[in-house]
Amino acid sequence: MNAEIIGVGSELLLGQIANTNAQFLSKQLASLGVNVYYHTVVGDNPKRLETAIEAAKERADLLVFTGGLGPTKDDLTKETVAKSLGRSLVSHEESLSSIKDYFVKTKRVMTPNNEKQALVVEGSDVLLNDHGMAPGMYIEADGKTYIMLPGPPKEMKPMFENYAKSHILDRLGVKDQIISRVLRFFAIGESQLETEIEDLLEAQSNPTIAPLAGDGEVTLRLTAKHETEEGALALLKEIEDKIQERVGEYFYGYDQTTLFSEALKKLGEKNWTLASAESLTGGLFSERMTSISGSGEHMRGSIVTYHDNIKEHVLGVDTDVLQKHGAISEQCARQMAEKIKEKFNTSVGISFTGVAGPNTAEGHPVGHVFVGLAIEGKETVVHELNLQGTREGIRKRTVNYGAYYLLKEDSEL
Amino acid sequence: MNAEIIGVGSELLLGQIANTNAQFLSKQLASLGVNVYYHTVVGDNPKRLETAIEAAKERADLLVFTGGLGPTKDDLTKETVAKSLGRSLVSHEESLSSIKDYFVKTKRVMTPNNEKQALVVEGSDVLLNDHGMAPGMYIEADGKTYIMLPGPPKEMKPMFENYAKSHILDRLGVKDQIISRVLRFFAIGESQLETEIEDLLEAQSNPTIAPLAGDGEVTLRLTAKHETEEGALALLKEIEDKIQERVGEYFYGYDQTTLFSEALKKLGEKNWTLASAESLTGGLFSERMTSISGSGEHMRGSIVTYHDNIKEHVLGVDTDVLQKHGAISEQCARQMAEKIKEKFNTSVGISFTGVAGPNTAEGHPVGHVFVGLAIEGKETVVHELNLQGTREGIRKRTVNYGAYYLLKEDSEL
Numbered sequence: 001m002n003a004e005i006i007g008v009g010s011e012l013l014l015g016q017i018a019n020t021n022a023q024f025l026s027k028q029l030a031s032l033g034v035n036v037y038y039h040t041v042v043g044d045n046p047k048r049l050e051t052a053i054e055a056a057k058e059r060a061d062l063l064v065f066t067g068g069l070g071p072t073k074d075d076l077t078k079e080t081v082a083k084s085l086g087r088s089l090v091s092h093e094e095s096l097s098s099i100k101d102y103f104v105k106t107k108r109v110m111t112p113n114n115e116k117q118a119l120v121v122e123g124s125d126v127l128l129n130d131h132g133m134a135p136g137m138y139i140e141a142d143g144k145t146y147i148m149l150p151g152p153p154k155e156m157k158p159m160f161e162n163y164a165k166s167h168i169l170d171r172l173g174v175k176d177q178i179i180s181r182v183l184r185f186f187a188i189g190e191s192q193l194e195t196e197i198e199d200l201l202e203a204q205s206n207p208t209i210a211p212l213a214g215d216g217e218v219t220l221r222l223t224a225k226h227e228t229e230e231g232a233l234a235l236l237k238e239i240e241d242k243i244q245e246r247v248g249e250y251f252y253g254y255d256q257t258t259l260f261s262e263a264l265k266k267l268g269e270k271n272w273t274l275a276s277a278e279s280l281t282g283g284l285f286s287e288r289m290t291s292i293s294g295s296g297e298h299m300r301g302s303i304v305t306y307h308d309n310i311k312e313h314v315l316g317v318d319t320d321v322l323q324k325h326g327a328i329s330e331q332c333a334r335q336m337a338e339k340i341k342e343k344f345n346t347s348v349g350i351s352f353t354g355v356a357g358p359n360t361a362e363g364h365p366v367g368h369v370f371v372g373l374a375i376e377g378k379e380t381v382v383h384e385l386n387l388q389g390t391r392e393g394i395r396k397r398t399v400n401y402g403a404y405y406l407l408k409e410d411s412e413l
Numbered sequence: 414m415n416a417e418i419i420g421v422g423s424e425l426l427l428g429q430i431a432n433t434n435a436q437f438l439s440k441q442l443a444s445l446g447v448n449v450y451y452h453t454v455v456g457d458n459p460k461r462l463e464t465a466i467e468a469a470k471e472r473a474d475l476l477v478f479t480g481g482l483g484p485t486k487d488d489l490t491k492e493t494v495a496k497s498l499g500r501s502l503v504s505h506e507e508s509l510s511s512i513k514d515y516f517v518k519t520k521r522v523m524t525p526n527n528e529k530q531a532l533v534v535e536g537s538d539v540l541l542n543d544h545g546m547a548p549g550m551y552i553e554a555d556g557k558t559y560i561m562l563p564g565p566p567k568e569m570k571p572m573f574e575n576y577a578k579s580h581i582l583d584r585l586g587v588k589d590q591i592i593s594r595v596l597r598f599f600a601i602g603e604s605q606l607e608t609e610i611e612d613l614l615e616a617q618s619n620p621t622i623a624p625l626a627g628d629g630e631v632t633l634r635l636t637a638k639h640e641t642e643e644g645a646l647a648l649l650k651e652i653e654d655k656i657q658e659r660v661g662e663y664f665y666g667y668d669q670t671t672l673f674s675e676a677l678k679k680l681g682e683k684n685w686t687l688a689s690a691e692s693l694t695g696g697l698f699s700e701r702m703t704s705i706s707g708s709g710e711h712m713r714g715s716i717v718t719y720h721d722n723i724k725e726h727v728l729g730v731d732t733d734v735l736q737k738h739g740a741i742s743e744q745c746a747r748q749m750a751e752k753i754k755e756k757f758n759t760s761v762g763i764s765f766t767g768v769a770g771p772n773t774a775e776g777h778p779v780g781h782v783f784v785g786l787a788i789e790g791k792e793t794v795v796h797e798l799n800l801q802g803t804r805e806g807i808r809k810r811t812v813n814y815g816a817y818y819l820l821k822e823d824s825e826l
Contacts, residue, residue: 013449015439016625018431022454026428036426037461039454041435048450048472055468059461212429275723282703283696286717290695293771293804295719301727302717304699310688310714314756343727358706391706 001145001172002035004060006052008068008077009151010043021066021149021156028160031180031223032168034062044074053084057144062168067151069134071113077148078137082121085141089119092126095135102133121148127163131155138167145171176225179232183220183243186259186404188250190218196246200239207239216397217259252407259403260288266407267298267348272375274406275344276302277315277336279327279353280369285399300344305336315339326362328353330370330382337372338380349374350402357391369398373405381405414447414558414585417473419465421481421490422564423456434479434562434569441573444593444636445581447475457487466497470557475581480564482547484526490561491550495534498554502532505539508548515546534561540576544568551580558584589638592645596633596656599672599817601663603631609659613652620652629810630672665820672816673701679820680711680761685788688757689715689815690728690749692740692766693782698812713757718749728752739775741766743783743795750785751793762787763815770804782811786818794818 005022012019022039029036037060042052049068056063068077082089096118103110117134120126127136127147132155139146147164149156169178185193190213194201197220201209207224222239226232244251253262267274276285286302289295305311308327312319317335325331333351341349354369355361367387374380383405387394418435425432435452442449450473455465462481469476481490495502509531516523530547533539540549540560545568552559560577562569582591598606603626607614610633614622620637633656637648657664666675680687689698699715702708718724721740725732730748738744746764754762767782768774780800787793796818800807 007452012436012452013439014443015436015441015449016627018433018436019452020431023425023428023431026426028428030427036428037456037458038465039420039425039432039452041452043450045450051472052451059464276717278696281700283691283699283715283717286696286719287694287700290717290719291805291808299695299719301719301723302696302715303727304696304703304715304717306699306703306709306712306714310757313758314714314716344723345726392704395704 001033001061002037002059003029003062003064004038004040004056005029005036005064005066006056007039007041007066007151008044008049009041010045010074012041012067013043021151021153024153024157025064025066025160028165029062029064029168031221032165032172032174032178034168034172044068044076046076046080049076049080050084053080057084061143062145062147065146065148066156069117069136069148069150071111071117071133073113075116078119078121081139081146081148085121085139085146087122090122091115092118092120092135095120095126095129095133099133125167127159127167129155130158130162136164138164140171176227177229177232178223178225179229179236180221180223181236181240182255183222183240183251184253184255184257185218185220185247185250186216186252186400188218188247189213193218193220193247193250197243200242207235209239209243216393216400252404259400259407261292263403263406264289264292264295264298266409270347272348273298273300273344273346274348274350275300275340275346276402277340277349277351277372278302278304279306279311279336279351280356281352281395281399281402282306284395285350285352285402288399288403300346303340303343311336315343328355328362328364328368328370330384333370333372333382334374334380335372337374337382341374341376347376348406350406352398352402354385354394354398356394356398367394369394369401371398371402371405373409375409414474415472416442416447416449416475416477417451417453417469418442418449418477418479419469420452420454420479420564421457421462422454423458423487425454425480426456434564434566437566437570438477438479438573441578442475442477442581444634445578445585445587445591447581447585457481457489459489459493462489462493463497466493470497474556475558475560478559478561479569482530482549482561482563484524484530484546486526488529491532491534494552494559494561498534498552498559500535503535504528505531505533505548508533508539508542508546512546538580540572540580542568543571543575549577551577553584587638589640590642590645591636591638592642592649593634593636594649594653595668596635596653596664597666597668597670598631598633598660598663599629599665599813601631601660602626606631606633606660606663610656613655620648622652622656629806629813665817672813672820674705676816676819677702677705677708677711679822683760685760686711686713686757687761687763687819688713688753688759690753690762690764690785691715691717692719692724692749692764693769694765694808694812694815695719697808698763698765698815701812701816713759716753716756724749728756741768741775741777741781741783743797746783746785746795747787747793748785750787750795754787754789760789761819763819765811765815767798767807767811769807769811780807782807782814784811784815784818786822788822 124137124139210221224232224235289299336351337349351372357366369385537550537552550561623634637645639645702712724730749764750762764785770779782798
């Protein structure tokens with residue numbers, strides 16, 4: 001099955017937004033084994049949309065539309081698809097009543113054009129919109145398959161995953177269970193990881209193994225097919241075990257998790273409290289930890305000692321250490337971690353000092369960084385890093401390493 | 414002139430990257446008065462690329478290609494365009510020698526396939542690549558215009574701006590100087606701003622006024638055309654003066670600046686030092702300020718009092734205030750700002766306390782926020798906000814308001 005993804009909306013052609021919907025759908029369709037051969041974007045113009053539909057019908061089996069299902073007169077995807085199929089639009093009662101409910105609940109006045117949102121192409125399977133008003137549609141006609149999805153990603157994504165996907169699998173006659181699992185790795189480069197599992201990558205068929213690098217980490221997406229869910233899970237386990245045996249020391253979590261979520265989970269398991277003393281990172285570690293709802297139980301706070309004065313007079317680093325070793329030193333990182341732990345009365349103190357750039361500092365090159373970790377009842381550890389990249393990249397990588405070190409810390413209190 | 418943007422690369426169809434090139438080029442072309450009617454994405458497949466080129470020739474005057482100019486056998490944009498034009502590829506000496514230089518400089522071995530990068534379509538104007546190896550091309554043939562640009566945004570964007578743009582302006586016969594200026598506004602909604610300048614928006618022709626909302630702020634892009642630069646600047650000044658008269662109180666800066674850059678500039682002008690006491694924002698204000706290189710002279714640091722305990726025992730907020738008014742209160746924000754100023758010995762202390770969500774706290778709804786500003790020699794001010802949105806959005810908006818309040822603070826020390 002070959003697909004074309006058609007984004008509808010002048011905001012795309014004016015460059016006000018990027019077509020991230022096409023990226024999401026491409027990934028999803030690839031994971032179902034559907035080849036995407038074209039993306040098309042067309043504005044809110046019926047004639048040009050018609051041209052795009054006719055061209056897509058020539059070259060694709062599956063046409064996936066995003067956008068143009070809203071209430072305004074500019075929204076005309078379903079009108080134009082209906083016309084191309086020679087069908088009419090009919091009102092979908094369930095959608096209409098949920099639109100009405102929405103207006104009652106939010107105490108807003110429902111204008112007549114909102115009723116337009118409940119119109120669907122005759123004979124289509126309606127895809128419910130759990131996060132907005134406009135329903136989607138699934139249609140099979142003349143050997144082609146049409147899927148219409150809303151434009152806003154927060155409506156489109158769940159509609160695709162929860163409703164459209166199963167229709168596509170039915171259409172493909174897939175009876176197998178397809179299960180994916182993403183393994184996330186940190187502190188290892190893509191080429192090193194691929195080298196370690198080269199033979200597995202070369203021999204892959206079921207499960208498939210797809211590496212992806214980005215944002216300072218590497219992931220492996222494992223996808224297994226089997227008649228039964230149990231069978232697919234067993235296949236996944238088998239390949240995962242082999243991978244973990246080789247590169248498990250860099251593994252930190254599954255699927256959509258982050259280093260910070262995992263670090264927070266770890267704090268919970270250990271029943272640890274945490275505070276950070278931050279210099280080059282300016283508060284980024286604390287910000288990332290507290291961005292997670294419910295983090296307050298374990299993450300107590302931070303002192304950002306951006307000026308050396310503050311290291312000494314607020315945090316309490318010894319004048320001696322600063323004069324003898326400088327602020328960018330193993331000794332300073334050690335004291336920062338110990339002092340913040342003491343001052344905030346936590347189980348763990350973490351510290352960051354180093355050079356974010358663009359200029360060198362105290363004779364240290366850009367990217368020279370120390371991360372200190374002081375844990376109750378344990379000797380303080382200081383990790384030294386030599387990072388490359390922009391100021392922003394170095395700050396980001398530094399706090400990611402902080403979360404990673406915390407996560408890999410195996411001492412018991 | 415109508416354009417189609419054609420992205421070439423299987424990585425786009427697999428969803429590994431989003432087509433941000435099309436967004437950038439759409440914005441750029443819109444600002445030149447070129448209508449973009451279609452975006453197309455096609456993989457590294459000669460037949461399907463040919464189909465895409467033929468379709469685009471039917472419906473556009475200008476075809477802009479991104480990607481597929483690299484050294485591997487998968488890169489075939491110029492080969493396919495050359496074939497469609499009945500032209501051959503020739504070596505471009507300047508590009509070839511700069512590719513050779515690159516390998517000498519980086520001490521890497523140049524493989525033969527890299528010579529392929531210096532091939533260009535016969536009769537094309539070569540667009541130099543100042544940030545990579547593959548040159549771009551500009552071609553006029555049979556009434557159509559073809560532009561080929563490399564795929565990596567860091568190569569494509571400067572090539573477009575520095576080389577391709579002037580060719581398009583020549584083609585359009587534009588002899589006028591075109592100058593743009595972006596005015597940035599905060600703390601005013603898009604609809605309110607548009608209402609205030611409705612008559613100017615309706616009467617616009619030269620300069621044009623393009624409003625854009627996003628990321629919690631509103632911008633107006635003013636674009637003037639005139640035979641002379643002086644004349645264009647005078648036209649811009651005239652319309653800007655009218656706009657500033659109406660909504661100048663919400664204006665904070667020009668072009669690519671940010672609230673934080675402007676706030677830092679203000680600290681420099683006043684020769685103020687600053688520290689923040691942060692609760693719901695978890696260090697985000699400090700992180701944003703220190704993300705700017707050279708901020709250390711003015712931004713001294715922060716205490717993140719994520720746990721109420723820390724507000725009392727580290728920052729020094731009165732037990733009384735916390736017990737009587739709670740941590741989410743005007744009184745607590747006031748003390749936090751004053752205490753951090755005192756503790757860090759700065760000219761200014763700024764504080765953030767409130768509810769980021771998703772749950773209510775201390776009986777306050779999500780989005781109820783206090784921002785305190787203590788300035789040497791001045792009465793402390795506390796601003797109260799009622800924000801909407803996600804946890805992340807509320808945190809972001811809160812620190813933006815902090816920078817904005819600081820920026821608009823007109824007291825002298």
